[in-house]
Amino acid sequence: KKYNVLYLLHGVGGNHNEWLTGSGEADGNYVICNILDNLIANGDINPVIVVFPNGRSSHDWTDQSFNSEGTNMLGFYYFDYELRYDLVPFIESTYNTYANIEDTSA
Incomplete structure (x- = not known):
C-alpha cells in the first residue's frame, strides 16, 4: 500500500516537537x-505518513556562525x-509513498 x-x-x-507539544494533549494523545x-476514521483523508522536521537553523538566534549579521x-x-x-528522498526511499511529482500537491 x-x-x-x-x-x-x-x-x-x-x-x-511544536506540532505535538504545542497542540496540547487530549485523553493522553496529542x-x-x-x-x-479522526479524519482517517471518517474517510476524509487516506492514511498518511506525517513528518515533523526540525527547521531550526540554530539553537541560538544570536549565533553568528552562519553570517556576521x-x-x-x-x-x-x-x-x-x-x-x-x-x-x-530518505522518506520516499524508506517508505512506500507516492513519490512522483504527479502525485504531489502544488
Missing part, C-alpha cells in the same frame, strides 16, 4: 494525532536544501 506524506513545518523559533486519526539566513537555506535533497 502506498501512502501520502504530510510534512508539517513549525514556525520560526519552534522545533520539530491533539494533532487525534485530528488526523546574526540573521541565520544561510541556516534557513541549509534547512531548505536538507529538506529537499536529504529528508524527502
Whole structure:
C-alpha cells in the first residue's frame, strides 16, 4: 500500500516537537494525532505518513556562525536544501509513498 506524506513545518523559533507539544494533549494523545486519526476514521483523508522536521537553523538566534549579521539566513537555506535533497528522498526511499511529482500537491 502506498501512502501520502504530510510534512508539517513549525514556525520560526519552534522545533520539530511544536506540532505535538504545542497542540496540547487530549485523553493522553496529542491533539494533532487525534485530528488526523479522526479524519482517517471518517474517510476524509487516506492514511498518511506525517513528518515533523526540525527547521531550526540554530539553537541560538544570536549565533553568528552562519553570517556576521546574526540573521541565520544561510541556516534557513541549509534547512531548505536538507529538506529537499536529504529528508524527502530518505522518506520516499524508506517508505512506500507516492513519490512522483504527479502525485504531489502544488
